[in-house]
Amino acid sequence: MNSADEGELDLVIVTGISGGGRSTVARALENVGYYVVDNLPESLVAQAAELAAAGGSETRRTAMVLDVRARAFMTDLVGVIEDLRKAGFKPHLVFVDADDDVIIRRFEKVRRAHPLQGDGLLGDGIAAERRLLEPARNSADTLFDTTHLNENQLRDRVEKAFLAPSTPGLQFTCMSFGFKYGIPRDADYVADVRFLPNPYWVPSLREHTGTDEAVSDYVLDQDGAEAFVEAYASLLLGTTEGFEREGKRYMTIAIGCTGGKHRSVAITEELARRLGDAGFPANTHHRDRGNE
Structure with missing residues (x-):
């Protein structure tokens, strides 16, 4: 199919700063009935949307999670979103963020390097990712700032926001x-x-x-x-x-x-x-x- 009729596909695209809580957002979306595709390359978003739209009731609510683990990540996510809209889809872009000092503490706690850190410092990787993601953050429909949220609080906020309402609307x-x-x-x-x-x-x-x-x-x-x-x-x-x-x-x-x-x-x-x-x-x- 070349388009999605209104109400046929509830499409959410999740991205954000590494360590911000994307995985928690993805699990929360699963809890409220979304079919979640994790670590999806940007180049496959449009194809995945078409497949989800054709999948019937099982994939009517679909969420795609994009992050820097995918190669060629974020070359033009904003453009991809616009292309989806031109094709008749109504994607909802969710961005997950937190203050740098909080991100640093979370990485130090799990003793992992930042995906973009390379041979540099953790802060260098975070700064590089922020530059890469700035257009997506500026275009986000919903921003979850997890600086002051623990995992349970974030999950609760996401579930309340994306739980299918009994009546449509804001x-x-x-x-x-x-x-x-x-x-x-x-x-x-x-x-x-x-x-x-x-x-x-x-x-x-x-x-x-x-x-x-x-x-x-x-x-x-x-x-x-x-x-x-x-x-x-x-x-x-x-x-x-x-x-x-x-x-x-x-x-x-x-x-x-x-x-x-x-x-x-x-x-x-x-x-x-x-x-x-x-x-x-x-x-x-x-x-x-x-x-x-």
């Missing part, structure tokens, strides 16, 4: 975080709720988190909280039709406060609830809730 992950620990690099939107009073300074609330009713009530009762959630939910809902038309299926919304324990958690939970009430699947992830 799906949201609403993430709370603390600015003191850095802005999530995999967020599509970032909002700052540090304009709200901090429950940390209320002794009876300090040791609790935004998922506790007392903290949530305190945050949501503050002047400006209701107006913010209502306006932000309205803004997000106003973009869904356009993003769906452009083929985007997953959105990560990051809400930040100072430490990621109180205000951002409460607002994130409320925002996810409102998106869900509007008919869009929305799960929550609290990146820094346990850091304080």
Whole structure:
């Protein structure tokens, strides 16, 4: 066949920095029903897509994992993606990344050399891979930053994002975080709720988190909280039709406060609830809730 009809083939292409967590992403995709092809050369992507489309129900959800172990890797993955779209497919490019220091610790832990390291240093291999993958990262539909995630947390995020929804359409992950620990690099939107009073300074609330009713009530009762959630939910809902038309299926919304324990958690939970009430699947992830 020369094209894939809408809904016939759910095609995910996974790539990213070595040590970032590609294998975990692949296993998570298998867990939610994808047929996963690992270590696929770029030159075979189009052919594999055609075979998957012709394979019927067993390969209707297919994921292909590409990395630097394949020869002639990443000469033009962005071009390959565009060719797939011209042929009628709707590939979803997933990029897995992490900070360099985290990648270095992971390689040192397993005592492996980087695939592009050669006779140089580990950092040299990582830098070379980043240069090679920059076009793919910039073109990714979904970015998973695993800097602050362990294997179980990453698997949970992937499974929630790619679990076949009961209704088609855009799906949201609403993430709370603390600015003191850095802005999530995999967020599509970032909002700052540090304009709200901090429950940390209320002794009876300090040791609790935004998922506790007392903290949530305190945050949501503050002047400006209701107006913010209502306006932000309205803004997000106003973009869904356009993003769906452009083929985007997953959105990560990051809400930040100072430490990621109180205000951002409460607002994130409320925002996810409102998106869900509007008919869009929305799960929550609290990146820094346990850091304080």
